[in-house]
Amino acid sequence: MKAIEIRNKYLKFFENHGHKIIPSSPLIPENDPSVLFNTAGMQPLVPYLLGEKHPLGTRLTDYQKCVRTNDIEEVGDNRHLTYFEMLGNWSLGDYFKEESIQMSFDFLTKELQIPVEKLSVTVFAGDKDCPRDEIAAGCWKKAGILDGHIYYYGKDDNWWIAGDEGPCGPDTEMFYDTGKPACSPNCQPSCDCGKYVEIWNNVFMEYYKTKEGKYTKLSQQNVDTGLGLERMTMLLQGKETPFDTEIFKLVMDKLVELQKVDIIESRRIIAEHLRSSMMIICDGGKPSNVDRGYILRRLIRRMVRHMNKLQIDLNEISTLIDVNIENLKELYPELENNRDNIKNTIIEEKDKFVKTLEHGEKEFKKEMSKAKEQGKNIINGEIVFRLYDTYGFPPEVTKELAEENEISVDMNKFQDLFKMHQEKSRAGSEQKFKGGLAEQNEETTAYHTATHLLNAALKIVLGPETHQRGSNITAERMRFDFNCDHKMTDEEKKQTEDLVNKWIQEGLDVTVEEMKKEEAVKSGAECMFIEKYPDVVTVYSIGTVSKELCGGPHVKNTKELGKFKISKEEASSAGIRRIKAILEKGI
Secondary structure (H helix, E strand, C coil): CCHHHHHHHHHHHHHHCCCEECCCCCCCCCCCCCCCCCCCCCHHHHHHHCCCCCCCCCEEEEEEEEECCCCHHHCCCCCCCCEEEEEEEEEECCCCHHHHHHHHHHHHHHHCCCCHHHEEEEEECCCCCCCCCHHHHHHHHHHCCCCCCEEEECHHHHEEECCCCEEEEEEEEEEEECCCCCCCCCCCCCCCCCCEEEEEEEEEEEEEECCCCCEEEEEEEEEEEEEEHHHHHHHHCCCCCHHHCCCCHHHHHHHHHHCCCCCHHHHHHHHHHHHHHHHHHHCCCCCCCCHHHHHHHHHHHHHHHHHHHCCCCHHHHHHHHHHHHHHHCCCCCHHHHCHHHHHHHHHHHHHHHHHHHHHHHHHHHHHHHHHHHCCCCEECHHHHHHHHHHHCCCHHHHHHHHHHCCCEECHHHHHHHHHHHHHHHHHHHHHHHHCHHHHCCHHHHHHHHHHHHHHHHHHHHHCCCCCEEEEEECCCCEEEEEECCCCCCHHHHHHHHHHHHHHHHCCCEEEEEEEEHHHHHHCCCECCCHHHCCCEEEEEEECCCEEEECCCCCCCEHHHCCEEEEEEEEEEECCEEEEEEEEECCC
């Protein structure tokens, strides 16, 4: 069964069970500026999981484009992906465990025709905080899961929470038996031997964890599910890796045709990073040295490095893009419409990286000369890491150049430094990508509302053609990107500040209404990615000064915001400026 068939079956199945199909949100978040990319299907729905009313009701389903970056260096093995698609269905205070589990069982066994003996499930075992989830286990038995195929695990495996506090609850995970031999008589879904592969996860949000660690029942109980399309496609097709499915096969075959050196890990990296880069660019991403721009730059440059390893002419990038668009256009028709932008962005970044490699080689030669002048026959690991970290110069290239010049390299020291770098990056990435329910608090809600006022003020000060191009919010500050062809003058910054503070002092009410998308556009409501919104949308108005399509959350009145103060205005990228601002409370 092809990936597009699995996706269509999923959406149709849940539509037949009363769910409204909503479009995938762009990879670059619209309503959750605390993260770089959408990393799960639930992320764009956070306001509704917190209790806001969704314009399409309480039963929703979609496919969500996702990017996760914690394991970029792992891509190249048989399973890691940076970009992936998540199928999901949600109950916003509607059905709960029994109906959710029955629908999951029916979809797997009836729509996908998976034999029931290949399915195993896990449920929460219970602890001092919350009871054993016998309800979920009973629902699985009633649905038809075989005796001996239900396993109980603790919070590490079968509990979901977005942070240290907030909405949370037990989950139930579904596993597919690949038919591989058991690693031991006690082999079960918790094993990493490859016999069992997780295919679906249903989260039951029924508790709230307080700062003190107490658990109370939520008034609105939600269901949040996620099924990975690439993994399911691989399993149903009986393939060993996602790269063997039709999602990647055409590009993988083309790489075999173009390569002069045969390295399967490099082919996988090129194929995966090319698809990820294309999808990010398609949704508005641009390479840069910070945040999501840095992730995109890293993906493209890693792809180029591995094209060099396979000795593929870098001009073939254009061909590979065309092959990918042709292969993926049924799944993602938007790629066709963005062909020129995708090509121009990737090729421009490739050309920059080629110069970086040339620069790095010059730096290497300088270090090699220094070492020889000092009578040393080794390049120390600190230098190898500096070349990598500062110039983006691949360590394997440093090693190759050293061998050609009959000099050794301290790769052990480099690996130590690189491991420390990875741990710092992963910790920072996890913090950056945490987002979601854990980040929605009084402070971030205030800053979210303030971005609307800032957007409106900039339109008055700089002109109506000024639009938001991105934002990032923490509990301490806001960051707001917008299109502008010049550095703002002190007078322009003061005018903007004064306007925002005037509106705050006026105590403007923040109101919300639902309307058809076409009506919202005609009414003057602003939004990014209008084509990505469903037919019925939520529109937030702040008095008469601001009107935007948005999912919330927002304060009720602008007087709750405090005093708005711009702390910095700077360039973000070509034609894009960035404002950093704070809200001073009690003033």
